Amino acid sequence: KQPHSVVRVGRYSERDINIVSPDSPILPVGFKSKVVSRRHCEFWCSNGQWYVKDVKSSSGTFLNHVRLSSPGQESRPFPVNDGDVVQLGIDFKGGEEVIFRCVKIRIECNRGWQKSLNNFNTSAHKRILNNNQAGGSEATATGSSECSICLNPVAPCQALFVAPCSHVWHYKCIRNLIEGRNSPNFMCPNCRFVADLDADVEPPEE
Ligand SMILES: [Zn+2]
Ligand SMILES: [Zn+2]
Structure with missing residues (x-):
């Protein structure tokens, strides 16, 4: 356990949050909900593994729906992993x-895999290119796997x-056109289709 990297979570006010405690240089994380105790739980990292423990909260800390301790009792440390819900x-x-x-926290940690080639981003990339080619002969004729601005591949x-x-x-190639003088309207430099980039992204209602 490394006391210097503890992330304290509780019903902290703005004033509390600006006070850096000498035993923990990390600012506390505050949630205003009344079901959160003033000191609720703590997260810390030890040897690459993140842990959570309840610090005597009254309404409880739950890890994937399992309560960590009885009301007012400090829990033992529980390891938390990517995708867990606290x-x-x-x-x-x-x-x-x-x-x-209540406050639900979805844990995202050890996500280095997102930054390199993996099933998710290579299949997303394939979908983008297929999508493009389905659009018509123009796309395939001009080579859909290239950026028409810098002519380098999109990868x-x-x-x-x-x-x-x-x-x-x-x-970075298209940014100036996205933020251009007609913004939020965007005219595709390839096909001249005009899109409203502020348009709703709600799923269509049935
Ligand atoms: Zn480009
Ligand atoms: Zn277009």
């Missing part, structure tokens, strides 16, 4: 209505921009 307290209901909501692990017309460029 919940602070439970929804407080007054009759039918939820008055105070996995690059930051890309996909227009609604399915044309794809490197984000």
